[in-house]
Amino acid sequence: MLQLDTRLSISLSRASELKDTIQDYLKIKDHIPTGFTTFEQFLQQKERILTAFQASEHNWQDWKWQISNRITTAEQLAQFIPLSEKKIADLNTIGKRFRWAISPYYLAVMDWNNPDDPVRLQAIPQIQELQDEKGELDPMGEEYSSPAPGITRRYPDRLIINVTNQCAMYCRHCQRRRNIGTIDRHLALDQLEQALDYIRKNPEIRDVLITGGDALLLSDSRLDWLLTELDRIPHVEIKRIGTRALVTLPQRITPELAAILEKHPPIYINTQFNHPREVTPEAKQAIDRLIKAGVVLGNQAVLLRGINDNPHVMKKLNQELLKVRIRPYYIFHPKKVLGTAHFSVPITTGIKIIDQLRGQTSGLAVPQYIVNAPGGLGKIPVSPDYAKVIAKDHAILRTWENKLIKIEF
Ligand code: SF4
Structure with a gap:
């Protein structure tokens, strides 16, 4: 082993090299507004x-x-x-x-x-919504993957129940804007019963995502009833809830709602913060209430031009989310939905963002970048090219700092 002073000198030199790599972010990070600074x-x-x-x-x-x-x-x-x-x-x-x-x-x-x-x-x-000629109303083919009312099924062991078309706010980039229509409507009780029946009859379904619209816009009593019915199905192991209420309507997380959710573990809530400015003290209060109720929280950001298509903004967003105890889970590449082309970005933007997060910040702050296959064929994880060569007896891999290393098997 090298002498102590040599080891220390190598460590100091490496620490200084690492410090250099973060300088550009340190210069900009305090200028990116958050819900706390504003x-x-x-x-x-x-x-x-x-x-x-x-x-x-x-x-x-x-x-x-x-x-x-x-x-x-x-x-x-x-x-x-x-x-x-x-x-x-x-x-x-x-x-x-x-x-x-x-x-x-x-x-x-x-x-x-x-x-x-x-x-x-x-x-x-924005007026560009009316100038989009390439988008489709249902690029995911959701209308062709619905074996029962309200249900979307694209995977072997899990499915979605779309319980409402209502949201607190109608996001301009929404992938389900075809469902928004002109009035708010929840799935009727008899349709919900049929959706539950489908789940009862398909024992491979172990994970049910309740979404919409915004699933938390159902009344407390309807949510409690639905979660109780799901709990009665022995093969349903976990329930997930898709909601943007933490971002657009944190007041929805009342003590009464938290008490209902606490009765039905395990519950995972995935939400959609897209910019650090959305992480506000009022949102944090709602998040704290959910965490106290035993709910596990994840974020599914959508990559959007002019909003978060920048590695520094995405890093700040993910770090702010971790501070309030939400795990960044996915970054979705935007889908080709009619009226949303002005938000679209090339896939290279998403890859570059992940490349600049990996290693530069904690792995917890690096979500998976996902491109949804058209026609309901599912999620495709897309990553920077870390594996340069994979041969029978060795691999050449790239580190987060772009150093090539050889691993022999
Ligand atoms: S909350 Fe979700 S479903 Fe509702 S408009 Fe926004 S993106 Fe669409």
Whole structure:
């Protein structure tokens, strides 16, 4: 073994090399806004919304108040955000084709003075939605993988129940915008019964994802009933819930809802934070409540042009999520959904992001990058090319720092 001072000198030199590799992120990271660093602005905007609605803090914390006071017209929106006459006309035109609605909470999260704000871009329609000629309404072929009402089945041991088309906000990049329609509707009870029957009759199904729309927009009693019925099916081992309520309607996570979820373990909730600005103190309160109830939380971000198609923003997002105890799980490549082409990015962008996360930050902050195969053929994990050569007796692999190493078998 080398002398102590030589070992120390090598270690110091390596530590200094590692320090150098993170300098570009350190320079930028404090300039990427989060829901915590912009909380003052949030509070001021929230106050203005409450005044305009003549509402109280009590109303604000009531998720049903949030839903019934969603902003759905350009005229309402213009009370809060400076909008040109053209933008107002555009919003009215787009609204006739693609419905939009923004919860008062999510309105308070965005930056009212910045038209390029990443939160705003997810919520306020842009005229490009009507100029997309390549997108399809159902690129995933979900309509062709539904063996029973409300069910989507694309894998051997798991399936989805789509329990509602309602969401607190209609995200402009939504892959299920074909379901949004013009009115909110939950799956009828008899259809839910048929979906449950399908699960009962197929014993290989061990994992059920309850989603929508937003699954947490079901009433407490309907959710409790559904989770109880699933618990009664011996082969259902885990329940998952797909919701964006933590991002767009954290008020939905009431103590009563948390108590219901706590009765039905194991429950996994996957949500969709796309930008660190969405990780707010109000969201954290809701997250804490879920974690206390024993719910395991994961994030499925969607890679979106102008919102998070940047390695530094994605790193910050994932690090902020870990701080509030949400595990970054997937980054989805955006699908070719009609009206969303302006958010699309090449696959190379996603690969570059993963390449710049791996090694540069904890593995916990590196989600899997997923491209969904068209036609319902499932998720394809896509990674940077770490394996350069795989031969019978050796492999040449690339490290996160681009060093090639040879492994002999
Ligand atoms: S919450 Fe999900 S389902 Fe609802 S509009 Fe947003 S992306 Fe679509």
